[in-house]
Amino acid sequence: MSKPEINLTINGHERSAAVEPRVSLLDFLREDMALSGTHTGCEHGVCGACSILLDGVPIRACLMLAVQADGCHVTTVEGLCNDDGGPGVLQDAFVEAHGMQCGYCTPGMLISAQALLAENDDPTLEQIKDAIGGNLCRCTGYVQIIESIQLAAARLREARS
Amino acid sequence: MKPAKFDYVRAESIDQIVDALDKGDGEAIVLAGGQTLMPMLAMRLARPATVIDINNVTDLSGIGIVGDELVIMACTRQAEALASPLVREHAPLLAEAIALVGHQQTRNRGTVGGSLSHADPASEIPLAALALDASVSLRSVAGTRRVQLADYFLGPMMTARADNEVLVSVHFPIMSGGAGSAFHEVSERRGDFAVVAAAAIIEVDGAGICTAAALAIGGADATPRRIAALEDKLQGAKLDGALIRSVLPEIALAVAPGDDQHAGAAYRLRVATNLAERALLEAFDGARA
Numbered sequence: 180m181s182k183p184e185i186n187l188t189i190n191g192h193e194r195s196a197a198v199e200p201r202v203s204l205l206d207f208l209r210e211d212m213a214l215s216g217t218h219t220g221c222e223h224g225v226c227g228a229c230s231i232l233l234d235g236v237p238i239r240a241c242l243m244l245a246v247q248a249d250g251c252h253v254t255t256v257e258g259l260c261n262d263d264g265g266p267g268v269l270q271d272a273f274v275e276a277h278g279m280q281c282g283y284c285t286p287g288m289l290i291s292a293q294a295l296l297a298e299n300d301d302p303t304l305e306q307i308k309d310a311i312g313g314n315l316c317r318c319t320g321y322v323q324i325i326e327s328i329q330l331a332a333a334r335l336r337e338a339r340s
Numbered sequence: 341m342k343p344a345k346f347d348y349v350r351a352e353s354i355d356q357i358v359d360a361l362d363k364g365d366g367e368a369i370v371l372a373g374g375q376t377l378m379p380m381l382a383m384r385l386a387r388p389a390t391v392i393d394i395n396n397v398t399d400l401s402g403i404g405i406v407g408d409e410l411v412i413m414a415c416t417r418q419a420e421a422l423a424s425p426l427v428r429e430h431a432p433l434l435a436e437a438i439a440l441v442g443h444q445q446t447r448n449r450g451t452v453g454g455s456l457s458h459a460d461p462a463s464e465i466p467l468a469a470l471a472l473d474a475s476v477s478l479r480s481v482a483g484t485r486r487v488q489l490a491d492y493f494l495g496p497m498m499t500a501r502a503d504n505e506v507l508v509s510v511h512f513p514i515m516s517g518g519a520g521s522a523f524h525e526v527s528e529r530r531g532d533f534a535v536v537a538a539a540a541i542i543e544v545d546g547a548g549i550c551t552a553a554a555l556a557i558g559g560a561d562a563t564p565r566r567i568a569a570l571e572d573k574l575q576g577a578k579l580d581g582a583l584i585r586s587v588l589p590e591i592a593l594a595v596a597p598g599d600d601q602h603a604g605a606a607y608r609l610r611v612a613t614n615l616a617e618r619a620l621l622e623a624f625d626g627a628r629a
Contacts, residue, residue, distance in 0.1 A: 183348070200348030200391070203378070222341040223379035227445060236419070236448045242378040243449065244371075246348055247395060294444070312531055313443025 185249040189214070190258030198245045205229045207245035208255060216256040218286050220315075227314035230287035231255050237294040239313075256286035259293055268338075269293055269331045278327030280318035287314045292328045300335040302328075343381035347390045351397055354479060357506045360392045362481045366503040370394055372415050372454035375446045400453075400508065403427065410512040414453025418465075419444070421452050430514045433521035433539060437468035440523070443531045453507045456492075459499045462534045462559035466493065468523060470564045471539040471556035474512045478505040486511070493563035519543045519552070520626025522619040525559075526611050528602070534559050535603050536611040540619035542579070546629040550574045555620060560597040560612045567594045567616075574620075584620045588613050 182197040189212060196211055205222075208214045208231070220228030222241045229240040232254035259267045266274065269289055279285045288311055295302055295310035302310070307328050308321075316324060349368075351357045361368050367389035371377055380386040394400055400415035403424050410430040412421060421427050422438045441447060441455070441464050455465040456476060466489070475488045478501050492500045501507060515521065525537035536559040543552040553574035558564040570590035577583055597608035 199345075201343040201345055201381075203342075203382075206342075223382050224375060224446065227443070230445055233448075237445045238449050239445050241382070242374045242446075244348070244374075244378075244393075246350070247374075247393060291445070310444065313445045 183246050183249075185246055187248050187250065188252045190254060200244060200246050202245045203241050204231070204243045204245045204248050204253075205240035207248075208240060208253070211245075214255050214257055216286050218283055220283065220287075225315070226284070227287040227291070228284055230290040230314065232258075232290060232294060235294075235297075237291055254290075254293075256289050259289055268334055269296065269328070272331035272334065273324075273327040276323055276327040276330045278319070278324045284314055284316040284318075288316070288324055292331065295328070296332055296335060300332050300339065302332060341382045344384055344387045346381075346388055349390060349392045351392055351394050353397060354399055354506070354508060357392055357394055357397065358479055358481050358504070360390065361504045361506060364388075364390045364392075364503075368392055368503075370457070370506055372457070373417065373450040375442065375450040375454065376458045376460075377454075394506070405430070405514070406511075408514055410514055412452050412510045412512070414457075414507045414509055415451050416453070418442075418447040418450045418452060418455070422447060431468075431472055431512045432515065433472060433523055433541060434465070434468045434512065436521070436523040437464040437539065440464050440525055440527075440531075440534070440537075446531075452510055456489075456510060457499065457501065457507050459493055459497050459563070460533065461493075461496050461561065461563050462537065464523070464525065464534060464537060464558070467537055467556050467558035467564045468539050469510060469512065470566060471521075471541055471554045472512050472515070473554070474510055476501075476507050477509045477511065478502075479508045480505040484508070490566065495562045515541070516543055516552070518628050520623040520628075522622035522626065524615045524619045524622075526615065536560055536608050536615060538612065538615035538619040540616065540623040542574070542620065542623040542627045544579060544624070544627045544629055548578050548580075548629075550577050550579050553620075555591075555616055557591060557595055557612050557616060560591075560595040560608050562596075562598075565595050567591055569594060570616075579624055581621060584624060585617060588617055591616055 218228040220226035224242045231240045369388035371393045470489045521541045525534035539556045541554040553571045555567045573587040597605040
């Protein structure tokens with residue numbers, strides 16, 4: 180079984196690896212790149228726990244082969260930290276507004292919220308619901324997640340003004 | 341939940357795709373956006389010997405006007421089609437349908453051609469495309485052929501596309517500027533597959549006489565279905581709400597819904613009729629001479 184060589188940028192770092200074609204981008208990130216922040220949920224595109232940014236837009240990492248990411252820019256939840264390794268604005272807001280219980284869906288929620296706030300730091304409630312519509316949470320009932328995103332948005336607007 | 345082994349071919353041109361399909365002898369499969377094929381591989385419902393990745397074929401992506409048709413290349417992302425001013429202007433029914441397909445994460449990868457190739461009887465893009473009288477262009481090593489969607493859907497996840505053909509482009513006749521259209525569905529959650537869906541297009545002249553009508557129903561039969569007898573009764577008639585309601589019984593005569601874990605046949609038929617009424621009335625409301 181041949182293992183094609185791929186080159187990609189992950190959280191700003193250039194990486195190269197040989198990867199078997201049937202390996203999903205999700206398994207590649209977690210097992211070959213040791214980035215276990217991206218969570219493995221359903222592995223068939225339903226739960227959203229594996230959401231990442233591919234060239235800036237949110238996608239499901241379980242629904243893409245690692246070989247297909249050759250030449251792409253990938254951002255995982257680890258890439259949402261500040262440069263000093265501390266929690267970024269969104270992550271901090273999730274902690275403060277208690278936007279998680281078990282934490283399983285959290286990386287996917289953060290990625291979806293990041294994609295939203297990068298385009299629009301003053302989203303309506305409906306826009307927030309739409310942005311996280313593809314991410315399942317079985318603990319919170321979503322209310323605190325939405326409040327966390329609203330808190331992050333308010334802080335981003337404050338920093339901008 | 342891991343795919344079986346396969347050979348991976350990254351195609352760079354349409355010629356390479358059809359060559360690889362030809363060599364694959366029925367054991368090769370095309371990977372576009374992966375939003376249905378990847379789960380099928382992971383669950384081993386599909387175990388192809390060869391996966392042909394078409395995402396790097398730049399000729400297969402893009403939206404344009406050619407003559408009197410809106411042409412969407414097969415590997416165009418659903419998100420791109422949804423955001424396209426050309427789609428909104430010339431096939432607003434399609435834009436309305438794509439807004440109901442999945443979520444941002446799936447629309448950013450999922451493709452227009454992939455949805456038509458998969459041909460789920462309840463999915464939105466095939467239904468809107470059928471109502472719009474679209475056709476698909478299929479290519480093999482032997483050449484290219486055009487198939488009307490009316491002749492394309494053969495059954496659940498079954499189409500007229502042969503194993504050695506790749507869907508290259510989708511062709512939509514440009515909608516008349518005065519036409520009204522509407523798309524309505526019932527799904528368990530927003531972004532899920534529709535249980536039942538209805539797509540309608542209505543055109544009227546200055547006297548309020550219907551000059552063109554289309555009604556397509558999804559999720560109520562083995563394939564999305566046009567309701568020709570209902571369309572015939574609307575064509576040439578002076579439209580109003582009562583007349584539209586009077587032709588709805590034609591739906592029950594034209595579709596044969598099944599029972600499954602999502603809904604029973606009687607419920608599907610009732611929902612189909614209600615959604616059709618809503619879509620036809622809204623399309624009529626949006627139509628202007």
